[in-house]
Amino acid sequence: MVSGSWSISPQCVKVCMSPPKAQSVTASPVLTSYSVGQVVTYSCPTGSTLIGASTNHCLGNGQWLSSSPICGICSPPPFSGNLVYTPVQASYALSDTITYKCASGYTLVGNPQASCQATNSFAPSTQPTCSNTVCPQVPSVSGASFTPNVATTPNVAIGNTATYNCNTGFTLTGSGIITCSTGGVWTFPQGPTVCNPGCTAPPPITVGTGTVTAGTNFPVGNRVTYACTTPPTLVGSAESTCSASGWSTPPPECQAVCLRPTPAANVIIMPTTPTIPVSQSITFTCPSTHLFNPTGTSSLTCTAPSYVFTVPTTNTCLISKYVEFVLKYSTPGLTPLY
Template identity: 30%
Template sequence: MSRNAENRQKRFVAQTFTFTVFASLITLSHQQQPGTCFVSLNSRKPCRFPAATRRQCESRNCCYDRFPRFSQIRCFQRVPTMQFMFHPTVNSNLRGLPFGGEPNYPGSLVHREACNTTTERNQCGPTFPLPNKSTCDRWRCCWDAETRKCYQSKYNVIRLRTQCPPGYINPPKCEDVDECASNPCFNGGSCNNGINSFTCTCPAGTVGPLCYRECGPPPPITFGSFEPIQATYQPPISITYKCDSSYSLSGDATNECQPGGTWSQTIAPSCRFNRCGAPPSLEFGSFTPNAADYIPGTRITYSCPSNYDLFGNPHNQCSLSGEWSESTAPQCLLKECPKPVTISAGSFSPVLGSYVPGSVITYTCTSEFDLLGLATITCQDDKTWDPPNTQICQLVVCNAPPSIADGSYNPLQAMYQPGEFVTYACTDSTTHTLIGVGIVTCQPDRTWTQMPFCKRLTCNEPPPIANGNFGPVIGDYIPSTTVTYSCSGIYRVEGNPTITCGNTGSWSQVPSCVPIDCGPPQGIELGTYSPALESYPPFTTVTYSCCNGITISTPMGGFTFTCQEDGTWSPQALPSCTPTVCPPPPSLIQGLVQGSDQKLLYAINEVITYECNNGPKLGETESNTCGADGLWTNTFPDICVVL
């Protein structure tokens, strides 16, 4: 390949590339050249027509590699070499023109650059008559208003590749594939990478495009031969061994000349004199003569016992190839008994075309019948059945079911067939209950299913409850009997304490014992109590107290309260908090409390005097009084004049 052609190829494998045209665009075409077999393992594609041998592969104009190394493709397609040529595109300035590009490589687009009439001065169109601006624009050229001339425009053809040419990968960049990466050259040959191909520079003593070494004569075989027979053998040729007549090949029949100049098998397979092994065995029979192995021409004869018949060829002969003339032995079949007798309401199994001595059949009857006689009979050597074939089926019935105390059943019949049933019930359902399944069925074995019975209706002993008990305690609890539950200690009954035994033998809802809780004590104004708990069981005490500066007044019983066993607080009368002093009086705007009246606490009914900076408002007094409730009579005094 010339340097110019190689440079052109390198330009076409760029990720994106641009070329400029004046007056016309440039299009690209390619021409296929004779294909090459120097293809990297990664780029090989199987031959379109499958081939097993080198000759078949090459006859299909494909390439054959006997030693593909890492690839499993031995017969692969030739790859065409590429030549790229440039041709001008006619009428390049018209809309919808073919922008050029490479076949099978979509993504080309045309971009027009801004007109630069200063640097591009190639005239567009004829010199006479001169075009005007509309004609110049229609030609998609550049109009120079100053010189009133039309100049050729500049376009860029940008090709964004989605595929790469053969020998390149990773579109749109399309990097060259290194066909030498798989080390395709043997025996120290040097690989030279090309465009979608490679060549090997081979050392002395090697042959072929991949630097093979010739193999010497293949290993000889005794009592046999190989083909082809040649003076020299070059990889990847193979030879095939075969044995003389009356001998069989033991081992691999194929030996390959490898790239290194050695044979794949250093020792040839062996040819062994043919002998036949043991002949096909005969079940229930034998053959003569009986030996470990047999030389060709030996003939054996099969025979069966006296109570068997021989079906098939009684003879078998050892051939020169070491195989028996008959691949299967004849058969020894027992003599047949007559077909079994069919019976009404019954059947037998298995049902066969014939019954030889030793065959066993079994009789069965339908579910409504019983079998009279032995169910199993056997075919004897004298072609008779033992015991005799006299079986019959008899209808199955149940006798009347048994009676139960305090109950009855229906319907009443003398006999019942399997599957029929009766229903049991107690005579008085208010005093007795049926224990068990009320429906009883006649079974195929002439017995009834499990019988129920009537039990006097009572309730079990009332269930116990935690932290409580019940009474009265008696022997039997018949329907309508009641018992009452009570709780012990600090527990109370939750729910109805009395339960009743019902007609179904079960008790009504059982109550439970829950801890007694007085609940949070009642709060008081200007005071609180402690401790504050989530629950207050009996004997829990709380103590009331008032806020700072307020005196607590206690009724009879004091200010400590106790939770009683009945869930109430004692005493019931709550204490109260009565204020005895007032806090400092509220402040003034433009005034203050006289110095002699300023202190932290003030007694009930104590009076203080304000001093206004600018005098009091008309009608306002400059005093304030501590009330009996601990609050000042004038809560928000606004008595001073504000300037």
């Protein structure tokens, strides 16, 4: 400047940007920014009620003092008997939702929620009712389905029942049938209904006729036993254990065969197949170092109706005299005599 000095320099000051505004709320004056201490006034369209503070103040930190009020366009619905709802307010804004519930001992019949509409009313317009003559939705059980289906029958009349069915891989503990009792409560006659991880009924014997351990619950770790009746020879595993992936073994078969007996020490039984058909024989022999007991029976035949090899106790292998002699005199420091 002519005087040789600078003009006053600009300053940076805190301001507030647009104030917070809820749906349908108007704030005035409308500016691009607001100076510290400036006040805006809120209002609502005709027909709705302002809920909250009607003014807001710009603070020194550039923030507004409070959040926006709301414009309530729906009046609170009436309370009816044992029916209550939340939240309870003097007015409700567009799209606000209330949730209905009943006093203890009563069941809600109807839609549990309603929302404030642009028509200044809640929808659905018909409030639910509270009844002590119906039961609420059937209690859910993990791993189970039930009838009636709650999607089509949300309320069950007193005296009626619901039936649980455990899904595949689960077993039932407790009662599969529960009853809607007086007061609108479900009654469990055998305690809580639970579907535990387990197995379905063990598969039956399909080759021949036999039995398997009876039961309705087969939790993981449960073991069942098979037995044959006709034919009497069980081929396969007589036991099966329930695991997380199902039964450990397939069902055995009941066949018209004889099972190969377990040989005594050093005895060789031929053939080596686990089962021997009717009319076929097995033979008993010994290795070259032994002799078959001359009082034994060197051959047995599979016959009906027993289907069992009765092996004599004399079917043994005796050490030969020659081997016995060698073993006796082939000791350290001695010369074998042969």
